[in-house]
Amino acid sequence: MMTPLQRLVSTAQGLPTDRIPAFCNVIDQGAAELGLSLREYYSRGEYVAEGQLRLQKKYGHDNLWSLFYVGKEAELLGCRHIIYADNGPPNVGEMIVKNPADIDRLQIPDDILTHAGFAEIRSCLDILGRESAGRFPICAYITSSVTLPAVLMGMEKWFDLLMNGPVELRDAWLEKCSDFFRKEVAAYRRAGATVLIYANPFGSLDFISQKFFDDVTIPWMKRDLEGGTDGIVYYCGGARMNPVIDQVINETGIGTFYLSPLDSVAEGKRIVNGRALCGGVINDIQLIDWTPARVRAEVRQMLADGMPGGRFFFGTIVMPLAVPPDNIRAMIDAVKEFGAGNG
Amino acid sequence: MIEDIRAQYVNAVYDTDRQQALQVVQEALGRGMSAEDVMFKVVVPAIEDMIASVEQRHTNLAQHFMASQIAAEVTDMMVPLFAKAPEYIGRIVIGTSVGDFHGLGKRIVSGCLKAQMIEVIDLGLNVSAEKFVDQALAHKAGVIGISSMMVHSARDENAARGVRKILKERNLEAHIRIIVGGAPYNYDEELYKVVQADAWAHDGTAAGPIIARLLREVQP
Known part of the structure; x- marks a missing residue:
């Protein structure tokens, strides 16, 4: 039997596999596995690693995550206030950029890998690397330069600056965010992450x-990715990407696309046309209320749309805590059942 | 003349070109167009045009943001020039649900509502169910608008469901409606029923006509 990493690599290369890879973004769920609050859980890399390993054993999916929460990037850049909830992911509680002077003052750390704010992520990656022993793809979540300002100053202020300028300030800000991306992606690679989720909602025509995509997003994407696209997965945060896939392949060389649940899987595969690996993504917000039978039927249909021609895998988006464990099991079991014989 | 001005304004809004949109308005006033006509024959139809385009899936968040921002700005410029004070359709209190700190959607809604002569009381971020109801009563608002960007903050017992519970307990359901919006509702179009809202809008610009309908429902 193939290991999950062998399965993913073979699928990406268009080679025969036992079945398609099943990616499942269970993140916050790890806390309950360890009997911890989310605040306690995210305080230590060893907890997150243990949570990921237990969740993988429980559901049998094909990936492990080093993601704590999206606000971790803000913490690396100086945010000191994260707001925790009992029933969902932590939120950034302090915008570190409140005015133009803050952009000027913001210092990008020279070496993320040795940065104190990265220590627990590194600890998590060390454990995942050791325990998985090359059997699993290990995922990291890294926000694109064009999107990161939304995390650091809020969506409203970022849209204000993007749309109303001044352009010089916007570009100075983007340059810092792009520098941060490049250093962060290098740190994750050195720490052992193999699948690098390039989160770029501002690279979707829904945003x-x-x-704007031609004039701003694409040039900054090219700068972000000057270090190479190995392991890079294009992801628009749940926003649709089918209209830009062709351009992203041609202009950046990214080789993996993680569609939106709102994208047509069949259309996505047609656009990719064998040039890249394509992930069909289930609408995991609806997964909360579906029955296991409905989950099975939805997975079956998605795989029927996506598997012809190969180079296809299954994925989820946010996996809310409210999704019942029985539905997660039904989902992964269905991928294994209907995803057999890929290629 | 009005058709030309409207077309120029709509194009500027679609191009997210604030300066051009404001210039079109100034030129319209310079050509003798009344402030009322600028509002109700140019600005409001531009929002309606965007709503129609949304249904065909041809618009994006940046356009909605700018359309709202420009509409609010033009409204602030035009209303003082009206021959008589405008008649407002009604009033809404709006905020993000408990545990939710994402204000963009609320801001887009507010700008569009302002242009459509619906008064908006912005309660800010992380608003409890009790505060929503108390403030709706204090401001005599007919609609409570609850914006949520995350699944857990949309489904929280202290979000729309909590507001419904209080409205029932205080026998206020005939007087106050609940509308919800935000990303989770776009991924599950039945979610507004799960959280016991009266309606939802798939984006900020589309909220206006739905809120106007809800206000009419509760007006004596």
């Missing part, structure tokens, strides 16, 4: 216009 911005084609003209």
